[in-house]
Amino acid sequence: MIVSTKGRYALHIMTELAKSGEYQSLKSVAEVHRIPHKYAEAIVSALVKAGLVEASRGKNGGYRLTRTPEEYTLAEILREAETHMTAASCSGTDSNCPHADSCPTLPVWRALNETVENFLSKYTLSDLLPKE
Amino acid sequence: MIVSTKGRYALHIMTELAKSGEYQSLKSVAEVHRIPHKYAEAIVSALVKAGLVEASRGKNGGYRLTRTPEEYTLAEILREAETHMTAASCSGTDSNCPHADSCPTLPVWRALNETVENFLSKYTLSDLLPKE
């Protein structure tokens, strides 16, 4: 799955953070979107590591975006949140298939992944925000 | 996953059937492509139900295509073989999400699915055959 629950949760969290420039506790964010708190922690930690959001520890701490919503493509966010963002099970660059050289389908799967990637790069986080 | 092992097996099987107009036993087809025989049976039975291939029962029986390879798009084959051919977990027409009306991401997932579908409709089974 290219967009699983995990990826959707990541987008929910980021849209919520986008609504305020201030640090927001994950607890409140998770509650609003009915995301299990501890699961949300795991997801947001990947986003922090990737530099998409930043954290403030301790009391009154929380998370906030590091950029403006227009500056995040959906592709970028999902790439960090999802474990595998490929459309075909057999199309990675690390394809260890012995017949990769002569496989007639491999180019198709590669092109498919590229198509998906391009599609998801056309949208930004701001496209998911309530219209002004 | 849009193209899983199951879908790839289906394409392998159909490609093999395409190489001869005659009925071929699934056993031989499965052996050539190293597909577990019983698993292949499950896959091909879906293709029969969908009318993509036809069967001949009994001794000397087997399967053959019902059309020429040019007349099958990859989208069509995968749609029958894969259990879910959607890119996002939450984009089906049977979306039972209570906030579907106001969900800002739903249109994105729908468009993504359409993009994938269009892509896979550009290729046919004949594109997977060894070049003449």
Add this chain to the structure above:
DNA sequence: GTAATTCCTATATTTTCGATAGGAATTATA
């Protein structure tokens, strides 16, 4: 010092995927 938070590691639960098992029904052919 306390409460609220992020951070870290480990484990549990649920669902999906890939595969297997056993046999019934059908058919060519010897």
Add this chain to the structure above:
DNA sequence: TATAATTCCTATCGAAAATATAGGAATTAC
């Protein structure tokens, strides 16, 4: 008519991945 080779049917299994939970250490505002 017996036999062998096949499709067809239904049920189940095991492994992997996805989803979620648990417990607490580290940090910080007040």
